[in-house]
Amino acid sequence: MPKYSRAEPGGGLDSVFRALADPTRRAIVERLARGPASVSDLAAPFDAALPTIVQHLKALEAGQVVSSAKIGRVRTYQLVPGAFGAAIEWLGRQRPPAERQLDRLAALLEKSAKTTQGEEQ
Structure with a gap:
């Protein structure tokens, strides 16, 4: 049986599936499929504290599904091309x-x- 937990360049399967394992993170990805968004825009539809959404975004970023850029005080997230x-x-x-x-x-x-x-x- 092949091992799927190996480290793979660019994150690989494990990191992508781990990042997408949570329904909130999948909803964030669906929103980002329409285009980049700020943290506050991404948090707006959820009944969760901003730090919770930030943790979800960090998990997506760790899985190399999203990337972010900070301009001034605003951090904007977007999907990583080819991440899937x-x-x-x-x-x-x-x-x-x-x-x-x-x-x-x-x-x-x-x-x-x-x-x-x-x-x-």
């Missing part, structure tokens, strides 16, 4: 063979439809 790449790739490899076959069939049918449309023109 390793997790998406790993999840894709876990898909059942039947699902992968259906994806290949869909791609073949789409290619066939484009070829047929090209012949009609």
Whole structure:
């Protein structure tokens, strides 16, 4: 059985999944998917103290899911580009063979439809 707790460059699977393990952190990521936001903007929809939200942001930053910049007194967070790449790739490899076959069939049918449309023109 492979070990998944090894240290991986760029954080790796463990750090990303650990960062996303909490529903509040996932909600923060959903908000940041729309664009950068300040700590106070990120904290606004939650019934939690600001220090609690800051701890969640630190966990996301430790997992290399978000990064931050401070301008004056305002700290702004944004998603790290490509942060989910390793997790998406790993999840894709876990898909059942039947699902992968259906994806290949869909791609073949789409290619066939484009070829047929090209012949009609």
